[in-house]
Amino acid sequence: MRKNQSTLSIIMSSLTLLIVIAIITISVFLVRNKLLKNAQDMGMALVQSYAMEEETTITMFKDFLDMGSQYVNELSEKKNSEQTIQLWMKDYFSKLTHILGEKIVDPYAVIDDKIIAQNAWADDQTYRYQDTRWYQQTLENPGQIMFTDAYQDVITNETIITASIALENEGDVLAMDIYPSKIVADQKKIQSAYQNSFFYMSDSKGQLIYALTPYEMEQSQLQEYNHDLFTSIQKGEYAHYDDYYVNQEGKQIGVYYYQMDNGWIAIMTIPFQDLLMDESNFLIYILVVTGIIFIIILFIMIIKNVRQLRKIRRFDQIIQILSESYYAMYRIHIHNGTYEVIKTSPAYQLDLPKTGPYQQLLKTVRTVVEQGAFQEFSMCFSLESIRGRVQEGISDYGGDFKRRFEDDYRWVNVRTLYNQKISRDEVILCFKDVDVEKRQELGHMLLLQRTLETNKKNIEAKTAFFNHMSHDMRTPLNAIIGFSKLALKHLDESDKIKDYLKKISYSGNQLLALINDILELSKMEAGQRHLDYKTFDIEKAIHETWGLFEERMIEEKKVFQLHIDIQNTVVIGDEFKIHQILNNLLSNAVKYSESGDQITLDVKEMIYQNHHKIQFVVEDTGIGMSQPFLEHLFEPYARETHFSVKSTIGTGLGMPIVKSLVEQMSGEITVESELGKGTKFTVMIPFEIVQKQEGIPVSKSDVSLLKGKRVLLVEDNDLNMEIASEMLKMNDMEVITAKNGQEALHVFETSPLFSIDMILMDMQMPVMDGCQATEMIRQLDRPDAKTVMIIALTANAFSEDVSKALRVGMNAHVSKPIRMKVLNQVMSDLLSK
Numbered sequence: 001m002r003k004n005q006s007t008l009s010i011i012m013s014s015l016t017l018l019i020v021i022a023i024i025t026i027s028v029f030l031v032r033n034k035l036l037k038n039a040q041d042m043g044m045a046l047v048q049s050y051a052m053e054e055e056t057t058i059t060m061f062k063d064f065l066d067m068g069s070q071y072v073n074e075l076s077e078k079k080n081s082e083q084t085i086q087l088w089m090k091d092y093f094s095k096l097t098h099i100l101g102e103k104i105v106d107p108y109a110v111i112d113d114k115i116i117a118q119n120a121w122a123d124d125q126t127y128r129y130q131d132t133r134w135y136q137q138t139l140e141n142p143g144q145i146m147f148t149d150a151y152q153d154v155i156t157n158e159t160i161i162t163a164s165i166a167l168e169n170e171g172d173v174l175a176m177d178i179y180p181s182k183i184v185a186d187q188k189k190i191q192s193a194y195q196n197s198f199f200y201m202s203d204s205k206g207q208l209i210y211a212l213t214p215y216e217m218e219q220s221q222l223q224e225y226n227h228d229l230f231t232s233i234q235k236g237e238y239a240h241y242d243d244y245y246v247n248q249e250g251k252q253i254g255v256y257y258y259q260m261d262n263g264w265i266a267i268m269t270i271p272f273q274d275l276l277m278d279e280s281n282f283l284i285y286i287l288v289v290t291g292i293i294f295i296i297i298l299f300i301m302i303i304k305n306v307r308q309l310r311k312i313r314r315f316d317q318i319i320q321i322l323s324e325s326y327y328a329m330y331r332i333h334i335h336n337g338t339y340e341v342i343k344t345s346p347a348y349q350l351d352l353p354k355t356g357p358y359q360q361l362l363k364t365v366r367t368v369v370e371q372g373a374f375q376e377f378s379m380c381f382s383l384e385s386i387r388g389r390v391q392e393g394i395s396d397y398g399g400d401f402k403r404r405f406e407d408d409y410r411w412v413n414v415r416t417l418y419n420q421k422i423s424r425d426e427v428i429l430c431f432k433d434v435d436v437e438k439r440q441e442l443g444h445m446l447l448l449q450r451t452l453e454t455n456k457k458n459i460e461a462k463t464a465f466f467n468h469m470s471h472d473m474r475t476p477l478n479a480i481i482g483f484s485k486l487a488l489k490h491l492d493e494s495d496k497i498k499d500y501l502k503k504i505s506y507s508g509n510q511l512l513a514l515i516n517d518i519l520e521l522s523k524m525e526a527g528q529r530h531l532d533y534k535t536f537d538i539e540k541a542i543h544e545t546w547g548l549f550e551e552r553m554i555e556e557k558k559v560f561q562l563h564i565d566i567q568n569t570v571v572i573g574d575e576f577k578i579h580q581i582l583n584n585l586l587s588n589a590v591k592y593s594e595s596g597d598q599i600t601l602d603v604k605e606m607i608y609q610n611h612h613k614i615q616f617v618v619e620d621t622g623i624g625m626s627q628p629f630l631e632h633l634f635e636p637y638a639r640e641t642h643f644s645v646k647s648t649i650g651t652g653l654g655m656p657i658v659k660s661l662v663e664q665m666s667g668e669i670t671v672e673s674e675l676g677k678g679t680k681f682t683v684m685i686p687f688e689i690v691q692k693q694e695g696i697p698v699s700k701s702d703v704s705l706l707k708g709k710r711v712l713l714v715e716d717n718d719l720n721m722e723i724a725s726e727m728l729k730m731n732d733m734e735v736i737t738a739k740n741g742q743e744a745l746h747v748f749e750t751s752p753l754f755s756i757d758m759i760l761m762d763m764q765m766p767v768m769d770g771c772q773a774t775e776m777i778r779q780l781d782r783p784d785a786k787t788v789m790i791i792a793l794t795a796n797a798f799s800e801d802v803s804k805a806l807r808v809g810m811n812a813h814v815s816k817p818i819r820m821k822v823l824n825q826v827m828s829d830l831l832s833k
Helices: 002-077 082-100 133-140 180-187 219-234 272-279 282-322 358-366 374-380 383-392 435-489 494-526 538-555 575-591 654-664 718-729 741-750 770-778 799-807 820-832
Strands: 105-111 114-117 159-166 173-178 198-202 208-212 244-246 252-259 265-271 326-333 338-344 355-357 396-405 408-417 426-433 534-537 559-565 570-573 598-608 611-620 668-674 678-686 710-714 734-738 758-761 789-794 812-815
Touching: 002 082, 002 105, 002 159, 002 173, 002 198, 002 252, 002 265, 002 282, 082 105, 082 114, 133 159, 133 173, 159 180, 159 208, 198 219, 208 219, 219 252, 219 265, 252 272, 265 272, 326 358, 338 358, 355 358, 358 374, 374 396, 408 435, 435 494, 534 538, 538 559, 538 570, 538 575, 538 598, 575 598, 575 611, 575 654, 575 678, 654 668, 654 678, 710 718, 710 741, 718 734, 734 741, 741 758, 741 770, 758 770, 758 820, 770 789, 770 799, 789 820, 799 812, 812 820
Parallel strands: 559 598, 710 734, 710 758, 758 789, 789 812
Antiparallel strands: 105 114, 105 173, 159 173, 198 208, 198 265, 244 252, 252 265, 326 338, 326 426, 338 355, 396 408, 408 426, 534 570, 598 611, 611 678, 668 678
16 A cells, blocks of 8 residues: 555656646746747837838938928029029038938939039039939839939949939939948947847848848848848748748747838848747846846937937037038147047038047148248147137137138138137137128228328328418518518608508418418318309309409410300309309419410300300410329319429419319319410309399499498407408498407497497407307397397308307308408398398
8 A cells, every 4th residue: 555655656746747847848838939929029129120210211311302302392483593503402412411421321413404412423424314213213203202222333332222302393303322331330329139130121122231240241141141031031931930040050040020111121130049048047037138128229219319319409500500600610629639520511621531630630721721821820729829728718719811712712710719618628620701701801991091091191281281381371471571661661652652552462362362272171171161042143243253363464464365155144153152263263374374375264155955054264375284283183282393484372272172162063174284385274064044134133232231330349459450440430330349258248238229230259359259258148138139240250260160150149250351342241231131
């Protein structure tokens, strides 16, 4: 019984052992099958995730092609020129290269039977793109983005894939060659779940696009493996979870694949040994490995996506902010003396690697910097100088230099930018094309230089002018003083006294003419000369001006003639300025001619199509002018320096004044002259005709209005007061006097209301000047203080003095020395209002 029990116990134990072994065996089998099923699911998931990466990349290429085609179609619809489309395409290709990276894709387009490429093709003129499959396939499927199978490029001999889309214009295509071998670098960032796994990417025909292998292998061998796998997959093999093949080492290899939408097939091979982990501690290992694989896959995908997003954002910011500003940027590591290319534009690109020694960058820059400027450039931008500026905390430093672009030099601005908060060991070296701005700046500097030179010449001319003036003013002054002394010595000889007084008067008029020219120039430079249009008899005005010179021409024994051919003598214009013009021209003719010379004034009327003009021709047979001087005749302070038989007095301002007056009246002036033969001035001025009728106002002072008027004469100089008083009394006017402004204010304030009809006020006086006195009088609380006529009577006849006199409340301005006719005219005009 014990034996049976022992046997039964052995049998039961054996049976239990067998059951346990069976359970273990079955469990191992079930777990193995489950592992293989899970491995297949995982392998399929892995290969699908890799394929989706490729599809994401392909989708990105599609988006770039689609976006580019839309822009080109819009440009074509808007009838932009071929050159505009080409420029846009090149800019688009450049930005595309910045976003994707160098040598990932080679974008190009066929526009109007011409190839536009980011990188110039060696044989683009002879390349028959019309015969290529990708071009024909694109035209056969308009509106669709087509991808070719992998093929060998005839130009680069590299394996490429062409993506293309047809544009709206017939025959136009936008395309890009994709280099799969360059994309592998990004794919390697996603590490395989198994160390000994292989990954193949093939096109729809089984052509290997690229492969990821744990060790180096010949391309032909990889293509052979890929072709065998592709053929087996096409036959339906490796569809079951436990399908495998045995490699040369006798290992069982599982095959997992995924077919993409475009027909490509991603294939991944994993040894069963790696999947089953030698079937030891497989539950723990499978959990750990599976968890690690999925965590790694998820983590890598997240990191890759985050890095890709940051990279795109960074390039986008650089493109947006700097693409239109700096054409080249380099990161300089100041401690190890190296550089790194951040950005370069193709048009400005130097023959430099992406990184290298900083001295290599300087040597390359030397080849394009203008000769003579590189020494300063290398000194300012050497590593020692940059380090010194970093130590001093200088964040921005730079300057301009000329850089050679092909056969032309353009201005470029170079700067070093440093920010201690971002990086203490790095500075940014950037280059900017500033040719337009620099040339404008140089143009402004040249303009300023020319302006300074012109001002310098004007100052020199004014200096020479005042030197001449000092001489020319002494001449009449010496005559006045000399003949005054002679007159005192011959008081009993009336004939001599009369002759002396006549010469004193002539010299005084010469001195007055000099001063008047200076005053006229002051008005001209201040822009305060205005036209006073009124009706007048121009024939009478011509005779009046001519009469001023007749006596002098007779005395100097000169032949003179006046010819007037005018039918409409009554016109509207500025009579005073006509007198000025003729006076200057006749004065020069008399001044620069000798005894026996002929002086002619010829005046003609010209009417054409209701336009009325009068031509004044002043001609003399005097000393004439040289041709070099004629070019400067109308410049201020210019005077002919050739010798004549007598010296002449003048400011050199007469002709500029005449030209300014003529142009102000919309007229024209020309001159003909030859040295030693004479001069001819022709002036043409437009006038408005007025039909003759009774009652036409004539510019004439009504002296009768002055009779009996009471005038307050304010003058601090006794001689001037005596002269002015006698002139006023000659018009039967009552004169009361004051020697300064304060005394004048007191006299007016204590006088009966409206007892003073007019005040003649000197401008510069002691105690209180004329302007202050005028302001005080106008502020008095009496009715006649606001209405009494006040005339400025002073030697201050510059334009700013006239403006000041009118601003403080004076009614008119008469300059000294007093001309009775002018003073009577001003007083009569004020009293008649």
